[in-house]
Amino acid sequence: MFPYLLTRPNRLRLARAFAKVPIVDISIACAVEDQMGQAWVDSPADPQFWMIDQTQFFCYLAGDFSTDAGCDFLSQIPGGRLLMAGSHGWQEAAQSAFGDRLIPVKRWRYSSESLSLEHLRKLASDNANTPNVRPVDTTLAGAGSPYLDIGAFDSANDFVQRGIGFCLMKDDAIIGCAYSSLVCSSAIEVSIVVNPNHHRQGIATALSCQLLRWCLERQLAPHWDAANQESCGLAEKLGYSRDGEYTAYYLK
DSSP: OEEOOOOHHHHHHHHHHTTTSOOSSSHHHHHHTTSSOEEEESOSSSOSOEEEEETTTEEEEESOTTSHHHHHHHHTSOSSEEEEEESTTHHHHHHHHHGGGEEEEEEEEEESTTOOHHHHHHHHHTOTTGGGOEEOOHHHHTSOOTTOOOTTSSSHHHHHHHOOEEEEEETTEEEEEEEEEEEOSSEEEEEEEEOGGGTTSSHHHHHHHHHHHHHHTTTOEEEEEESSHHHHHHHHHHTOEEEEEEEEEEEO
16 A cells, blocks of 8 residues: 555545545545545556545555455454545455454434524524623634544634634633534535533533634534434534435444
């Protein structure tokens, strides 16, 4: 497996390779635009197999993995990755390559097309936490809070320049944050993390409303990919519509 430099010609090839791979989040677009992520191939000169790796965890695959060469490419993926989506037949090939090292993980897709600024404003106005929500600046982004992961960005300044985040503070420390974990030209990937000691207090709702309103007012799609029922419930409360479910695979 070789790194694939994201030059203009290579980005075009990458886009064509992933054209038929199911879209489950914005990771593929981030890589094609050379905003975030790395690409890997079996041969830099003439690739037949492709992998996009976001934050050294989320992986996306393209190519005909029904061949021995396809299985060999898959077998080089490091452990500790979540295989999210790929070309037709990739699940069967991955199961053949890794056996019981693969753990299926159910996830849910949501569409932001049903979001309403009016609904978000009403939710925010009814939430007692809303007046205390503040934007994430460079100082907060660089503070190393466990509730704000900017690992896909180059630095705290890069996050403030290209991303967006809103937080709630207590005793000068972040206790919850809604932010863009990934960005591309037309969308962000929404991430929300709240201190477990402050769950069920409306904090996630207040933070989410501010983030989603910011996106809609700028014609950016706030992409929501849910990994649990709590996330599903919040998405639907905010006005997202469920767009199906899929299975990812964690590689031990």
